[in-house]
Structure formats: C-alpha cells, structure tokens
Amino acid sequence: MTTQQVAELLGVKVETVYAYASRGLLSSERVPGGKGSTFDAEEVAALAGGPRRRPPRGAAGAGAAGVAGGGAGRAPGSGYGDLPPIEPVTVRTALTLIDGGRLYYRGVDAVEFAERHGFEAAVGLLWGIDADQGLALHASADLVAALRRTGETLPAAIRLPDRLRVSAAVAASLDPLRFDLREENVRAVGAALIAAQVEALPTVSAGPSAGESPVGVPPAGESLAARLWSRLAPGAPPPGAVACLDRALVLLADHELAVSTVAARVAASARADPYAVLSAGLGASDGPLHGAASASAHRMLAEVLAAGDAVPVVSEYLRTGRSIPGLGHRLYPRGDPRAVALLDAQRSLPAAGPVLAAVDAVVRAAGGHRATAAEAANVDLALAAFAHVGGMAAEAGEVIFSVARTAGWLAHAMEEYREAPLRLRTRADYTGPRPER
Incomplete structure (x- = not known):
C-alpha cells in the first residue's frame, strides 16, 4: 500500500504513518527509483483493527490533548495528536543477525565466511556488493599526504585510537561534497575512510607498506590486513599472522546494535555525513566496556x-x-x-x-x-x-576493532539514510523537581 492509502485507511496524516513506521508498528520499503514508501497491507489492516491511540502516562484523557510524550496543549493540526505514546524504537536491519549462538552477516554465518573470505569481501557483503568481488580499500594520494603531514604534528606519545579519530576529522575537512548521502558516494567515502585510518598510523615494521609510497593506492594484491599489520606489530609477520588478522577484521566487522552502532545510526538519522557517523561510532567505542x-x-x-x-x-x-576481563557475553x-x-x-x-x-x-x-x-x-x-x-601494544586490539567496525557503522548508516529522518528521537522519563506553576 502507498503512504497515502495507509493514511486514508487509518484516518491519520501522512506524517503519522511515517511515525508509526519509525516506532516499529509498520514495515516500510522505499519505492525503487523514486520517492515515497510502500507498506505491508496485512500489518496496516492489523493496525487498523487495533487501538491506535491511548493516553500517555499522566495524561487526562485520550483526546487530542493526550498526545505522545505528554504533549498536552499541542497546536491542532500539528499531527502529534495522532501519535501513540513514545515507545522503544524497533530498528529493522537486514545486516546482522545473532541467533542460536551464531553470528550472521546478511544470512551468512560470519565464522564460516571468515574461513573463506577476507575483510574486503566482508565489506562488500555488508555494503550490498557481491562478496566474491569485494571492495578495493584505498585512500587518495592527497588524503594520504594530508594524514602524514598531520601525523607529524601530533605528540609522539599519542594513543593509536586517537590517531583514528584525527584521521576522520582530516578526511572530512578535505571533502566538500561529504553531504552527498547517495549510497554509491557513501561506499566510495567509506572505502577511503577505512584505508585512511590505517594510513594515519605510523609504520612500525618492515613490509610492503614500509616504503610509505606517496601514492594512496596500495601495491597490487596487498590486503588491508597486511597494511594494518605493519602499523601494529614490530617485525615482519610470521606465516599465517596476516591471515589471522584478516579473520579478526571479518569477525569484528559488525555486531548488530552494539552501543557504538546505535550511536552511528543516531548520527545518520540526523543526516550526519559518513565522516561524522564514523566519529560517533569511534566516540562510543572508546569506553572500556566496548571497543577498548x-x-x-x-x-x-x-x-x-x-x-x-x-x-x-x-x-x-x-x-x-x-571483574575479570574478556570472559562471557550476554548475547552468547x-x-x-x-x-x-x-x-x-x-x-x-x-x-x-x-x-x-x-x-x-x-x-x-x-x-x-x-x-x-x-x-x-x-x-x-x-x-x-x-x-x-604478535608482540603488539595493549591498544592494538582497540585499533583492530575500530577499523573493522567502521564497515558495520557505515553499513548501518546506509540503512538509516533510507529511513525517515530523526526517527531515533527518544523521550526522557523526567525524575527531577517539578516546575512551579
């Protein structure tokens, strides 16, 4: 059903239909090649047959004054009177499933995928590209040069995760078209951002990347994992080490709605650009209970x-x-x-x-x-x-996590860009002193 058909059947405004969708009451899909959305007719019929309005906590009644979030006194015609009370938003995603003690990327077992494919293929899978084709992850020569110049000005003792945050800001400052949120542009930006985070780290070991070529495109056949190894571990990688790092990147690429992913989706809901989405994810992952x-x-x-x-x-x-770190997981x-x-x-x-x-x-x-x-x-x-x-520093795990999870954050951002904007606005349950009347 079209949006207008749903609105007429339910007797509400078009804006209210989108509000129902944002709260998980209706499923919607974007119309291919055009504007607007379509809705599941069975869900619409079920919603039409059930109560659509009820007074929020503390409201005097179920009329127009008893609106979502206790919005008594809203101006007539604002559309708020048709909304149900604020409830937890259900975020529908086609990206990651955790079920039966297993992790799946778009229906593919992530552990089995990591045994056969590298990180570039995992990025392609999450970003809606053929996994066998994968995605080339490299930054432009200008961006690489800017990152190296910036890195030289930073204190020698700066933490590697902080360098990642700086790289996002530098990359954003060089992209005047960063607010182009079409998926093909977000994919291109994302591929450069993942590579830029690696380029922002100083080289600590010999290898194909140790020459620090001014050209942003890596040598043919060199994986992102190989470039990242030379930034984290002293000495050339022993046999199997880069493949193990590659597997870690695949396994950490996404994990459903972890706190950093929620932060990234909230930023995308406000139509923040991909660089800002990355910054939001990096900020939330900085805590000792998550990425660190x-x-x-x-x-x-x-x-x-x-x-x-x-x-x-x-x-x-x-x-x-x-608590003893590194033990147990409530989802597993x-x-x-x-x-x-x-x-x-x-x-x-x-x-x-x-x-x-x-x-x-x-x-x-x-x-x-x-x-x-x-x-x-x-x-x-x-x-x-x-x-x-690998003889790496304690912060190396956080770097691996952030570089890998950038793929997931941007995949979720691409999903969120297709949704109604600002739908992830929650309401507070105020517990402070009541204002004097």
Missing part, C-alpha cells in the same frame, strides 16, 4: 604470563572486586563463536602456545568448580591474545 575492552584483557594476560600462573592473578582481581550464553574462531586461528602461529595456555588457565581459574560457557573467553580476550602473540 581488549586492552584490559591484554593487561591481565600480561600479568598471567609474567607470573606463570593464572590463579594468583584471578584471585587478586576477585579480592579487589574487579553458550560461548562467543568469534572468540572460538579467532583463538583456533592463532594455534598455528609461532609463539602462540604460552599465550593460549594463559587464556585457558584464566578461563579455568575464573570458572573454578562451576565452570560454564558464560566463563568462556569472549572476542575481547581472543583479540588481546592475538595482540600478545
């Missing part, structure tokens, strides 16, 4: 490796009331499949034995006599282990 969680696990593993025993380290965490009560895949990929790497033994020892010590899957390693601990195996 692997750093805490990295430090704990360092303590275990130094002590040669996980029990005293775990005991000290428990004694001081600290039977164990995080990403962690299993990433830890398995590390077993063939040189020098991985002691690190993986430390991971197993932490899980056993934390589980005690009641070890369950909830105490199993999550992807943060697996990422921290990989950083140790």
Whole structure:
C-alpha cells in the first residue's frame, strides 16, 4: 500500500504513518527509483483493527490533548495528536543477525565466511556488493599526504585510537561534497575512510607498506590486513599472522546494535555525513566496556604470563572486586563463536602456545568448580591474545576493532539514510523537581 492509502485507511496524516513506521508498528520499503514508501497491507489492516491511540502516562484523557510524550496543549493540526505514546524504537536491519549462538552477516554465518573470505569481501557483503568481488580499500594520494603531514604534528606519545579519530576529522575537512548521502558516494567515502585510518598510523615494521609510497593506492594484491599489520606489530609477520588478522577484521566487522552502532545510526538519522557517523561510532567505542575492552584483557594476560600462573592473578582481581576481563557475553550464553574462531586461528602461529595456555588457565581459574560457557573467553580476550602473540601494544586490539567496525557503522548508516529522518528521537522519563506553576 502507498503512504497515502495507509493514511486514508487509518484516518491519520501522512506524517503519522511515517511515525508509526519509525516506532516499529509498520514495515516500510522505499519505492525503487523514486520517492515515497510502500507498506505491508496485512500489518496496516492489523493496525487498523487495533487501538491506535491511548493516553500517555499522566495524561487526562485520550483526546487530542493526550498526545505522545505528554504533549498536552499541542497546536491542532500539528499531527502529534495522532501519535501513540513514545515507545522503544524497533530498528529493522537486514545486516546482522545473532541467533542460536551464531553470528550472521546478511544470512551468512560470519565464522564460516571468515574461513573463506577476507575483510574486503566482508565489506562488500555488508555494503550490498557481491562478496566474491569485494571492495578495493584505498585512500587518495592527497588524503594520504594530508594524514602524514598531520601525523607529524601530533605528540609522539599519542594513543593509536586517537590517531583514528584525527584521521576522520582530516578526511572530512578535505571533502566538500561529504553531504552527498547517495549510497554509491557513501561506499566510495567509506572505502577511503577505512584505508585512511590505517594510513594515519605510523609504520612500525618492515613490509610492503614500509616504503610509505606517496601514492594512496596500495601495491597490487596487498590486503588491508597486511597494511594494518605493519602499523601494529614490530617485525615482519610470521606465516599465517596476516591471515589471522584478516579473520579478526571479518569477525569484528559488525555486531548488530552494539552501543557504538546505535550511536552511528543516531548520527545518520540526523543526516550526519559518513565522516561524522564514523566519529560517533569511534566516540562510543572508546569506553572500556566496548571497543577498548581488549586492552584490559591484554593487561591481565600480561600479568598471567609474567607470573606463570593464572590463579594468583584471578584471585587478586576477585579480592579487589574487579571483574575479570574478556570472559562471557550476554548475547552468547553458550560461548562467543568469534572468540572460538579467532583463538583456533592463532594455534598455528609461532609463539602462540604460552599465550593460549594463559587464556585457558584464566578461563579455568575464573570458572573454578562451576565452570560454564558464560566463563568462556569472549572476542575481547581472543583479540588481546592475538595482540600478545604478535608482540603488539595493549591498544592494538582497540585499533583492530575500530577499523573493522567502521564497515558495520557505515553499513548501518546506509540503512538509516533510507529511513525517515530523526526517527531515533527518544523521550526522557523526567525524575527531577517539578516546575512551579
């Protein structure tokens, strides 16, 4: 049904129809090649047969004065009188599903996909391009040169994640057409942004990228994972190490509506450009409970490796009331499949034995006599282990997470750009002092 047909059937304004869709009461699809949306006729009929209006909490009645969010006194004809009370917004997405303890990208098992494909293919899959074709991830020569000039002015001790945030701002300043939100433009911008984050990091090891060519296009056949390795690990990668990093990037590319993804979608809902969307995602992921969680696990593993025993380290965490980082995940009560895949990929790497033994020892010590899957390693601990195996700094896991998750943030932004703007506006449940009348 067209928007106008739905409005006539429900007896509401067109704006109200879009409000119903934004609150998850109706499903909508954009009309190909044109403007407007179409709606599921069965859902419309079900909505027409049920109550569409009810007074919000604290409202005097169900009339026009009792509107969404307690908006008594709204001007007649504003459209607010037809809205239902503010409820949690259901965000429909065709990108990522977490079901039965598994993670899927567009219906494809992410773990199985990571065994066969690299990060470029995962970006293509999430961005609606043929995964077999993948997507070339490179930045222009001008952007690369600007990033290097900017990097030279930054303090030597600046954290690598902070360099990522700077790279987004620099890239945005060089793109006067960044508000072109057509998908083909967002894809082009996104591919450059992912590469730009890697280019913004100083090179610390020899390899194909160590020459720092002024040309933004990487050597033929060189993956983003290979370029990222030279920015994170000292020394040339041992056999299998780049492939393991590539697998980590694929497994971390998206994770449904994690907090950083919600931040990215909120920014996109306000029609922020892709650079601002990336900045929103990076800001939300900076917390120790999300994108930076692997750093805490990295430090704990360092303590275990130094002590040669996980029990005293775990005991000290428990004694001081600290949670043991890198264990369990509320979306995977039977164990995080990403962690299993990433830890398995590390077993063939040189020098991985002691690190993986430390991971197993932490899980056993934390589980005690009641070890369950909830105490199993999550992807943060697996990422921290990989950083140790590669001789990387504690913040390397956060960098890997952010570079990988940029693909997911921008995929969600492309979805959100197709929705009604500003639909993710929530209302507060005010608990402060009431104003004097």
